Amino acid sequence: MNAEEPLLIGAYRSYETIDQFDEDEQITYSSELQKLIGSSAPLVITFFLQYTFAVTCLYSAGLLGPLELGACSLAICTFNISGLAIFQGMATSLDTFCSQSFGAGNLHGVGVYFQRCSLVMLATMVPMSFFWWNARWVLSIFISDDELTLMAQRFLRIHLIGVPAYIFIESGKRFLQAQHIFSAGTYVLVAAAPFNIFLNWLLVWNGKTSLGFDGIPLCIAITYWAILLAGFGYVVFVDGRQCWGGFTSKAFSKWLAILKLAIPGVIMVVSEYLAFEIMVIFAASFGTEALAAQSIAANLASLVYQPPFAYAVALSTRVGHHIGTKKIKGAKIDTSLFYFSAAVIGLINCSIFVFGRNLLGRLFTDDETVLQTTAGLNVLVGINQIADTFNVLGTGVLRGQGRQKVGSILNSISYYVIAIPLGYTLAFKLGFELKGLWCGLIVAVMFLATTQCFVIASSNWTQILENSDKIHD
Secondary structure (H helix, E strand, O other), X not given: OOOOOOOOHHHHOOOOOOHHHOOOOOOOHHHHHHHHHHHHHHHHHHHHHHHHHHHHHHHHHHHHOHHHHHHHHHHHHHHHHHHHHHHHHHHOXXXXXXXXXXXXXXXXXHHHHHHHHHHHHHHHHHHHHHHHHOHHHHHHHHOOOHHHHHHHHHHHHHHHHHHHHHHHHHHHHHHHHOOOOOOHHHHHHHHHHHHHHHHHHHHHHOOOOOOHHHHHHHHHHHHHHHHHHHHHHHHHHOOOHHHOOOOOHHHHOOHHHHHHHHHHHHHHHHHHHHHHHHHHHHHHHHOHHHHHHHHHHXXXXXXXXXXXXXXXXXXXXXXXXXXXXXXXXXXXXXXXXXXXXXXXXXXHHHHHXXXXXXXXXXXXXXXXXXXXXXXXXXHHHHHHHHHHHHHHHHHHHHHHHOOHHHHHHHHHXXXXXXXXXXXXXXXXXXXXXHHHHHHHHHHHHHHHHHHHHHHHHOOOHHHHHHHHHHHOO
């Protein structure tokens, strides 16, 4: 428990604000499973709504022409690796700090951690802004099309307007989730999704008011700020103020504690992002049809990734809360439920790909050659879903425990020591092409899932409690 933050157990923890952690609460497998499912349900909707923003963006670019679509895709890919993945990874530190602080009854500490992490991310944005502003010089090393790289740079410059808002959105989500407020994002995005479509109509599709290609990143930036303002309004007028103790100078101190969890979190997220982007680059070597099939398979995998990721967020929050309240029984129950839940969700996702292998591709194309290749890949993607679900949910447990460092090491080994070298060998040296890339990924993810399960099963809960006390000192 953090000695520097106010302990408001008497004021706020009077069995009203966080009554789910009452000492008399009966913690059972059934009650925890119900809480996990109830918490993850609105998150699934939220993540699907977020997914529509990228689809709308690419659709708008596609209407303008192939060059605009290529530039938009290149810019988004660049930002995803150099910005989105980094900020998402840094925000995972709040999965530990905020949930454990809230569980311990240190409510205003949740607000302090939110401010600290937000400031650290804003500081990180400064050097990245120089890169995005001059991205053409880096992109030209890999891409010879000057017009394409110049347009991607222009996209990133305009998109920069919305990055500060995106940072607060990422940290703000954790601020609310730690308080067990999971539906706020759903309400906000239900309004933001049609607003984003309207902006695209106004600034891109409408011939009279269209800004052309420049309108696409501007739509994204405006949408980010609209989401942030709506989220702020939710906290002020609906729920979440109990953990806000006002702006404090403490937010400018103890950044090292944030970075100790943020950096491993970044490694975990960036490792997976980069591995998939490298697979796309490899796939391009096998022709247009192969690249199209890889893109379809990757998009489908990203789509079905949302439910397990939502469940993992709920899982990390519950585990962190129980550690904060020193209720190891609850944390152990949630950890046991991780194995059961991962198996069930993984088998469902696998079944979707295997039994729907011939239909899923038709959501994206009518080209029979691409569809045939995609159908074969879908079987491999489905097999990968089983292990990957254990990976996603296991990462959630580790975040709740404050063990991001372990996850970062295992992720790095899996993707860079196993997936990429093995996939390259199978694809290019042994001639398996796309299937070889996915087989290499499957082996790596199986290794990652197995090692994470072992690490979680051998958790030293006494040490985890001691580490929790240390990071909140």
